[in-house]
Amino acid sequence: MASRQSLLAIVPFIVCLVSTTASQSILQVTQENTFSGHRNIRIGDHLYCDSWRFSVETNDAGYWSTIPARCEGFVEDYMTGEQYLSDSEFVAEDSFAFAKTVEIAGDGRDAWVFDIDETLLSNLPYYAEHGFGSETYDENSWDSWVYLAEAPALPASLNLYKQLEQLGFTIFLLTGRGESQRNVTEKNLLYAGFSNWERLILRGPSDEGKPAIVYKSEKRSDLRDEGYMIHGSSGDQWSDLLGFAVARRSFKLPNPMYYIA
Amino acid sequence: MASRQSLLAIVPFIVCLVSTTASQSILQVTQENTFSGHRNIRIGDHLYCDSWRFSVETNDAGYWSTIPARCEGFVEDYMTGEQYLSDSEFVAEDSFAFAKTVEIAGDGRDAWVFDIDETLLSNLPYYAEHGFGSETYDENSWDSWVYLAEAPALPASLNLYKQLEQLGFTIFLLTGRGESQRNVTEKNLLYAGFSNWERLILRGPSDEGKPAIVYKSEKRSDLRDEGYMIHGSSGDQWSDLLGFAVARRSFKLPNPMYYIA
Structure with missing residues (x-):
């Protein structure tokens, strides 16, 4: 859960950014593009990579040769975080x-x-x-x-x-x-x-x-x-x-x- | 990703709470106990329930009769959110x-x-x-x-x-x-x-x-x-x-x- 804790940890930073610019659009951009401050995985990528992981771990994917490029940060976060151990x-x-x-x-x-x-x-x-x-x-x-x-x-x-x-x-x-x-x-x-x-x-x-x-x-x-x-x-x-x-x-x-x- | 978007959506609320009380401990309690404002799943539960889902979807668990009580909100979030469709x-x-x-x-x-x-x-x-x-x-x-x-x-x-x-x-x-x-x-x-x-x-x-x-x-x-x-x-x-x-x-x-x- 390291990445989620990191997300909470950067909350004051995000809100500080929003409050100083008084621009709602910055927070929206952040919401769309960033899932985790830790590895800068985009929300869409996290959804995709979680589904990719389901697919490979159930063997639905069958043979696969390489991690999808957009999931490299996701795999690193997974392997080095608590989820893999859990x-x-x-x-x-x-x-x-x-x-x-x-x-x-x-x-x-x-x-x-x-x-x-x-x-x-x-x-x-x-x-x-x-x-x-x-x-x-x-x-x-x-x-x-x-x-x-x-x-x-x-x-x-x-x-x-x-x-x-x-x-x-x-x-x-x-x-x-x-x-x-x-x-x-x-x-x-x-x-x-x-x-x-x-x-x-x-x-x-x-x-x-x-x-x-x-x-x-x-x-x-x-x-x-x-x-x-x-x-x-x-x-x-x-x-x-x-x-x-x-x-x-x-x-x-x-x-x-x-x-x- | 509904729950994660919800988390970002409640960010202003959390920070508002922190800034009005000026107490770091409230944010810390929030970090430990809440993963998603949507269903109030605790971080420990989310880690556990993600592992439980790995275990049942790979069939490592074998027969299981009921969703663990602490994962009921997790399953609801999963089934009604984007991840199930994805x-x-x-x-x-x-x-x-x-x-x-x-x-x-x-x-x-x-x-x-x-x-x-x-x-x-x-x-x-x-x-x-x-x-x-x-x-x-x-x-x-x-x-x-x-x-x-x-x-x-x-x-x-x-x-x-x-x-x-x-x-x-x-x-x-x-x-x-x-x-x-x-x-x-x-x-x-x-x-x-x-x-x-x-x-x-x-x-x-x-x-x-x-x-x-x-x-x-x-x-x-x-x-x-x-x-x-x-x-x-x-x-x-x-x-x-x-x-x-x-x-x-x-x-x-x-x-x-x-x-x-």
Whole structure:
């Protein structure tokens, strides 16, 4: 809500402007063109971008390659403000509410699958330097960031992870990262506070070039064949959740920065 | 954006209050407790309710029976403001963008399935009298409303419907309403501007008691068995879209008023 608080904070300034010029038209112009003093998003843009976010988060939009230019400030405000944290907390609460209804057999076969990037780990420090998804993907700078192994945990997900562990779920991590990044990924997960996962599954040589939705479905299918019951699955991408061998319940975390098919 | 415009509209009032009392604390109290002068939603509630809406519209929440009490004003503002119309327009645009990519064979087998209530028809006049979904479902008053046959079209959906018709799709209407309401439903659809559907499918005696997601999946499966390719499906409920025999692409319309399993 940072932007709304900012709006209230600039109220005296706006009214001062109006009262000194005694012109109603200035306030009207301000009303039409400015939603937030913080990022100078126009009201029309905010309406549009809120609808765009609905469209991408429900997957109505299907594949999309870039944030609409008029929504770049909106996405930055969303990702750096309270709403993103609040939304991800809500998803974690939904997930935990379901997890508590699962009868854990105690044979280690009751599983939960987590994606990693923008699900367990937040790459916000990286995206803050790279236009919050509005810049074209750059493999070099991304790899440099990954090798730092310093991505923080998404707080709500870390909390959920520990709750699921306590409930007795067997936790699998299923990521689109490649095997060459196994060590740095493990290092980063430990750095961020995660531990005790059953298995970290990364793309091997035979997975190269597969769409994420196929690769992840195949890996879930393998887990099923091994005898695991996948009760829940958490991911910020629909390709983490849809396809085949889907979990009993899937939990979509927010991510208006990028789309992986 | 009605509520945000209202906020700007009450700016002079707030500042007047502050300047006459010369007390900064009043403005601070206002900042903490009020998001919108229109409905008196507190900032904390707006953050919470926006997250709740994310949770129900992505289906992360799964089944839910009632709008949280603190979100009743939020839902009313959403449904009666510009955001609901804007969101449904965005969904219609997503749907049309996909529909245009479909190669229509011309044999009448390329199909699109629409739900009716809160998809083609808007029952907002009814819900405005019944707490926007916050009141317990009342079959008598609902049936009286249905028999009026005066629900207006959701504008974006009427536009999409006509566009799909022009593209050559065969249109099926699949509703949870029962056969006893066939005549009034047809009457209402025509009143609202819809025509030329291939078939209106309502719950028959053998469908009674089935969860919507099962009933609708079975009916889509029947259409498939008849040789139709269901390219798209539009509905405000996840039970319109998920299950089996799902469409190639599904389009979730907004509805924070109620959930049908």
